[in-house]
Amino acid sequence: MEVLISILLGVWIAVSGVVCYRYMKNDKERENNE
């Protein structure tokens, strides 16, 4: 169970990193769309 929690916390950090990275990468496109 401890291992599962550790994996889930790692996934949480990594997914959050991906979400923020992708959002910032699309800044220019967003500026044009808005």
Next chain:
Amino acid sequence: MNVYLIGMCISFVLYIVVGFIISRRVKNTNDFYVAGRRAPVLLIVGSMIASYASTGMFMGDAGEYYNGLFSPMTILATMQVVGYIYGAVFFGRYLRRSQVVTIPEFFGNRFQSEAVRELATITAIITMTVYLLSVMQGIGTLMRVVTGLDYNLCIVLALIAFLVISVASGASGVLITDTIMFAVFTVALIVGAVVITNKAGGWFNIVEKLVHFEGKTGLLTWGGNTNYLYPNGGTNIIWGLVYGVVWMSVCMVGPWQSSRYLMAKNEHTVVRSSLFSAFGIFLLQLLVGMSAVAVNLLNPNLESASHVLIWASMNVLPTIIGVLMLTGVLAAGVSSATTFLSLIGSSVANDIFRGKGNSISIGRIAMILVSGIVLLLAIFNPPQIFWIMYFGGSIVASSWMPVAVASILSKRVTKTGAFCGMLMGFVGCFALKLYTSLSGTTLLVYFDPTIVGIVLNVCALVIGSALTKVTTEESEARKKLFITPEEEKKPTEVKKTMNYLKMTIVLGVIVAWS
């Protein structure tokens, strides 16, 4: 006069002197309220961590680790620190871009509504005043326990220190003294944690001993000690998740956190600072947790769990390191107090009395008055205020977070929706907490007042926005936020910031792998 009191008095004098020196550099309102908007990553990180880490972390959180909630607290900390990154990317950058002085001003401009700005101001001032009271009581307790001085004298001494810093030098001084205090308590905690864990047998031996520890069961298991908070591990984990959401929201939009972004020299500083702050807070939480849980092997029967690090500083650490540690804990409390006080002054001067006289003087008078009120409350300490102190983070999470995120991400949210959401979040959280406190009712862990407040906020936001239309002014105000200033588009800086974000992904993979 004992050695701990001498250390604390020296640190107070040092902070006050630094505050006075910096006050000479304050030339205008921009310097006083947003530090001239030229702060580098180090100062933003130092101030963010120092504002977050208070006596609550070194006493309250340490007590939870000591009592056996290591795993739920680690879940809470991991969820919470990611809030910094979401907060910077989805809110902080736009806050910095809007060039406002206060966050209520941001809400007012974004929704083109005085009512939204006023409501945000009221909730901000209540939150920070309540939190200031909580921190002041923590500082008073710490100083009384350590020095043996009268409690009232302790809080008066602490108040003089943080009032002088905030009133004399404003945000410029608070940024620098916060960073000095951040350095003091970080060094103190690192050294203290190493010594405590060594005296308890070394970290790997400690893990082995705590796993088989008979005094308190489950200290390091996934569900924690089931004889402490909840009788089963699953509920303890849910408790960690619920409070993870609450504190993640605070780290995203809490005024004492996101207001630091207003002082950053550019938007890249905002994003990079959030990443360092997230890493720093997690590390500090881990060190607090490791130290506190290890104390079980040295003294498992402390009368007050929240005094665990104080006890260790005075009974386990060599005197000089103990002084450093306790001065560090004090610095954590004082640094939070200076931030709250300067933000209250800023909100009163720029949101309530804007355009009415000298802004800096109004801010200073407000800080002195609020300090006086908080001092009286802390001295008389009416029992009824205890439940109010829980609201420090809860009000911000329930009344601000959904509106702040929607103000950037949603085209459809209106001023009516924002106002209703903020109001319902505040009232829902407040009323439920009042009811449970007065009636002595214990709610299920899922129905924490903050979570109920967030849900009510989202519902009111959606319904209020569905029943009204976005005005042209609101739409234009939002569009302006998405226009990236030219100076933020330098390819080298953009690449560097994106590389920092990539590191977050790598860090997540490492945590999952380990």
